[in-house]
Amino acid sequence: EPEVTQTPSHQVTQMGQEVILRCVPISNHLYFYWYRQILGQKVEFLVSFYNNEISEKSEIFDDQFSVERPDGSNFTLKIRSTKLEDSAMYFCASRSIGTGNTIYFGEGSWLTVV
Amino acid sequence: DQQVKQNSPSLSVQEGRISILNCDYTNSMFDYFLWYKKYPAEGPTFLISISSIKDKNEDGRFTVFLNKSAKHLSLHIVPSQPGDSAVYFCAASALFRGNTGKLIFGQGTTLQVKP
Numbered sequence A: 001e002p003e004v005t006q007t008p009s010h011q012v013t014q015m016g017q018e019v020i021l022r023c024v025p026i027s028n029h030l031y032f033y034w035y036r037q038i039l040g041q042k043v044e045f046l047v048s049f050y051n052n053e054i055s056e057k058s059e060i061f062d063d064q065f066s067v068e069r070p071d072g073s074n075f076t077l078k079i080r081s082t083k084l085e086d087s088a089m090y091f092c093a094s095r096s097i098g099t100g101n102t103i104y105f106g107e108g109s110w111l112t113v114v
Numbered sequence B: 001d002q003q004v005k006q007n008s009p010s011l012s013v014q015e016g017r018i019s020i021l022n023c024d025y026t027n028s029m030f031d032y033f034l035w036y037k038k039y040p041a042e043g044p045t046f047l048i049s050i051s052s053i054k055d056k057n058e059d060g061r062f063t064v065f066l067n068k069s070a071k072h073l074s075l076h077i078v079p080s081q082p083g084d085s086a087v088y089f090c091a092a093s094a095l096f097r098g099n100t101g102k103l104i105f106g107q108g109t110t111l112q113v114k115p
Helices: none
Strands: A005-007 A011-014 A019-024 A029-037 A041-050 A053-057 A065-068 A077-081 A090-094 A109-113 B010-014 B021-026 B033-038 B045-051 B056-059 B060-067 B072-077 B086-093 B111-115
Touching: A005 A090, A011 B010, A019 A090, A019 A109, A029 A053, A029 B056, A041 A065, A041 B010, A077 A090, B021 B033, B021 B086, B021 B111, B033 B060, B045 B056, B045 B060, B045 B072, B072 B086
Parallel strands: A011 A109, B010 B111
Antiparallel strands: A005 A019, A019 A077, A029 A041, A029 A090, A041 A053, A065 A077, A090 A109, B021 B072, B033 B045, B033 B086, B056 B060, B060 B072, B086 B111
């Protein structure tokens, strides 16, 4: 079964450093998303991406965050200057259009900012 | 802004019995609802979904019921198995209204199925 893959699975970074989280969505999907889950809290929407541009973003997704689809397969989330409160599990997700509207999630990238 | 609520943080059920997980929502624009299962340090795994034009959807041991007037949905697992023990998230979307399909999640319910 096709799946969303994410790298790295875990990253520890110093406060103020830039982090790039990578995702390979399911190949025939057209909508891409990033979500995050802070430990003990609910899964929160960050951003959606369609047709090579951001289609929607949450209040969390401020100027420190950016997304990119550099080629036909990868989808990245960049945090420019990490803060302690950015420590969370970040999930990439993707969705096709039409036949089935389910959003499928990757295994997550656990980011620890120290 | 808790548009999707799962009021029971945990549920314990005996193996073979029915598990019923509940979810309430406030936004009448939601038209597509999903249940995900999640293990610690893993991503949410899709279980079952229902659109607002239906009131029931069944897939094997899993059935989701939607009561639009009450803005309530529930997930029934019959029979429950120890491998079902996980955190279950309810999620909602205004998918068919030209939305991006982003999901709003509930807080999750931890299900423990005892052998």
